[in-house]
Amino acid sequence: xxxxxxxxxxxxxxxxxxxxxxxxxxxxxxxxxxxxxxxxxxxxxxxxxxxxxxxxxxxxxxxxxxxxxxxxxxxxxxxxxxxxxxxxxxxxxxxxxxxxxxxxxxxxxxxxxxxxxxxxxxxxxxxxxxxxxxxxxxxxxxxxxxxxxxxxxxxxxxxxxxxxxxxxxxxxxxxxxxxxxxxxxxxxxxxxxxxxxxxxxxxxxxxxxxxxxxxxxxxxxxxxxxxxxxxxxxxxxxxxxxxxxxxxxxxxxxxxxxxxxxxxxxxxxxxxxxxxxxxxxxxxxxxxxxxxxxxxxxxxxxxxxxxxxxxxxxxxxxxxxxxxxxxxxxxxxxxxxxxxxxxxxxxxxxxxxxxxxxxxxxxxxxxxxxxxxxxxxxxxxxxxxxxxxxxxxxxxx
Numbered sequence: 001x002x003x004x005x006x007x008x009x010x011x012x013x014x015x016x017x018x019x020x021x022x023x024x025x026x027x028x029x030x031x032x033x034x035x036x037x038x039x040x041x042x043x044x045x046x047x048x049x050x051x052x053x054x055x056x057x058x059x060x061x062x063x064x065x066x067x068x069x070x071x072x073x074x075x076x077x078x079x080x081x082x083x084x085x086x087x088x089x090x091x092x093x094x095x096x097x098x099x100x101x102x103x104x105x106x107x108x109x110x111x112x113x114x115x116x117x118x119x120x121x122x123x124x125x126x127x128x129x130x131x132x133x134x135x136x137x138x139x140x141x142x143x144x145x146x147x148x149x150x151x152x153x154x155x156x157x158x159x160x161x162x163x164x165x166x167x168x169x170x171x172x173x174x175x176x177x178x179x180x181x182x183x184x185x186x187x188x189x190x191x192x193x194x195x196x197x198x199x200x201x202x203x204x205x206x207x208x209x210x211x212x213x214x215x216x217x218x219x220x221x222x223x224x225x226x227x228x229x230x231x232x233x234x235x236x237x238x239x240x241x242x243x244x245x246x247x248x249x250x251x252x253x254x255x256x257x258x259x260x261x262x263x264x265x266x267x268x269x270x271x272x273x274x275x276x277x278x279x280x281x282x283x284x285x286x287x288x289x290x291x292x293x294x295x296x297x298x299x300x301x302x303x304x305x306x307x308x309x310x311x312x313x314x315x316x317x318x319x320x321x322x323x324x325x326x327x328x329x330x331x332x333x334x335x336x337x338x339x340x341x342x343x344x345x346x347x348x349x350x351x352x353x354x355x356x357x358x359x360x361x362x363x364x365x366x367x368x369x370x371x372x373x374x375x376x377x378x379x380x381x382x383x384x385x386x387x388x389x390x391x392x393x394x395x396x397x
Contacts, residue, residue, distance in 0.1 A: 008134065015132070038112060045110040066091055138218040139163035140208045145223075148192055149267055150231020150248065151397055155190040156206045156220070165208040169216060172204045180205060194397055195246065201226050232274075232383070232396045233264040250385065252281060252392040259386065260288070260302055262295045263396075266380040270357060274338040274383060274396070278330060280312070281391025287312040289336055289394070291381045293374065301386045308359055308372055310336055312387075316361060316368055328364040337362045342379065343371060 066088070073084030139160035146153035158165060170191055171180035180203075184191040196202060205222045209215070233247040239257040241250045250261055268274045268291055276289050288302035290309025302309035303317045310316050314327040330336065343356040357372045385394050 012132070012134075034114070041110060041112060049109070062095055066095060135218050138207065138220045139210075140165065140168065140206055140217065141220045142204055142206055142223045145204075145225035147227040147229050148196075148397065149229040149272070150198070150227070150246075151192050151194040151196050152202065152225045152227050153190060153192050154204055154206075154225065157189060158208070163208070163217070164211040166211045166213070167209045168206060169208070170204065170206050171219075172202050174200065174202055176203075192397065194248075196227050196231075198227055198230050229272075230265075230267060232267050234396070235262050235264045248397060249393060249395045252387040252390050254390045258300050258388060259297070260299055260384045261386065262292075262384040263382045266382045268338075268381045268383050270340045270342055270379040270381075272339075276336045276385070277333070277395045277397075278336070279391075279393040280330060280332040281387065282389040283312040283329070284388035285311060285313060285315070286386070286388055287392075288317070288384070288386045289330075290317075290385075291338055291340075291383045293378055293381060295382055295384075300388075302384050306374070307384075308338075308361070309384075310361055310363060312392075314363065316370075318359075318370060318372060323368065323370065325368045325370075327361065327366055327368060331364065334364055335362075338383075340372075340381075 069084070069091070070088050073088050137159065139158060140156055140163075141159050142154065143157045144153075144155040146155070154170060156168065156170070165187075167185060167187055168189065169182065170184040170193075172183050172193060173180045174197075183193050193202075193204075201224050203222045203224055205219045207216045207219045209217065231246070231248060234241070234243055234250045236243060236247065238259060238261050240253060240255045240259060241261045242253050243250055247264070274291065278289075286301045286303065288309040288311055290302045290307055292302060292304075292307035294306065296304065296306075303311070303322075304320045306319065308316075308318050310327060310330070312330045314329045316323040316325060316327060337360075339360040339362075340357045343358050345354070345356075355374045355377050357374065358369065359372050360367055360369045383396065385392075
């Protein structure tokens with residue numbers, strides 16, 4: 001409680017200090033803009049009046065000089081009087097003392113004033129008094145962590161009945177790293193976080209955005225999750241496939257070489273969900289995505305014994321035999337999932353097997369369920385894929 005209270009105080013103080021700085025900056029910018037507008041109007045309006053004043057002052061100055069010259073001619077001696085009167089007369093004929101520039105009428109002369117709306121303070125006051133809230137509990141909390149190979153399935157739930165969520169935002173960080181990173185934003189209440197190192201603690205937190213709102217809710221209490229399961233990896237070295245740096249993505253390249261690309265190890269364990277997400281290329285009926293008991297070289301597809309798979313056209317094969325039930329064709333961006341569980345042993349099977357796995361294959365919101373009979377106990381399986389044409393890309397997790 002004390003830790004969250006201290007953190008909340010720091011957040012509030014920082015936020016309102018930032019607001020004060022931003023408001024002062026905005027007010028200063030607005031004041032500067034208005035002062036510049038006053039300067040511009042003043043300069044533009046005063047210019048013709050200044051020119052008019054200069055003309056009037058020049059005319060008055062010329063008239064004063066002529067007046068002094070006339071007085072000098074009248075009061076001078078007789079010898080120079082005629083000459084001065086002649087000069088005075090010539091100048092008087094050329095000066096236009098009865099002509100003045102047009103002076104703008106009073107209604108055309110600007111009179112500047114500032115128009116300030118006092119209601120701004122009222123609006124700001126009302127907004128400020130409603131700005132910010134303090135929540136004692138966040139509206140969403142983390143609910144469950146489920147270990148996945150090289151990942152963690154994170155689930156969360158709403159704990160405030162009055163809160164109507166529109167989107168969720170999940171963040172994580174490795175160990176005690178200083179910063180959280182966004183890993184998911186959307187409307188779902190669970191997400192598989194991939195690229196998780198095994199046996200390493202990660203911290204998670206989640207928040208939500210209310211319906212019609214822009215701001216996010218407070219963060220949930222951070223919780224720690226980890227996985228002990230090593231990530232699924234494709235095996236390296238097969239000429240027809242290029243792998244990502246983490247070896248969880250396989251791309252069928254342009255090589256003419258074909259064959260089945262297997263997992264590096266039998267990392268799929270019964271009770272887990274194996275997921276393939278693919279980008280499609282040109283389909284072929286011999287294409288396959290599935291699991292098998294063991295790696296067998298020399299085959300160009302998983303449509304063989306000791307394997308179950310789905311073809312890119314949606315056909316399902318068990319030990320090389322096509323089932324009657326069929327799934328939709330694989331589409332770009334869709335997922336194909338395999339779920340298996342051990343079926344309790346009953347009387348010996350008529351098919352001669354003594355071990356069964358119940359298999360569920362799902363694709364494009366449809367699924368098929370069947371029992372896979374094996375001749376020996378096996379709960380750790382390889383996975384694999386095969387494609388005849390380039391362009392296919394498969395992510396496994």
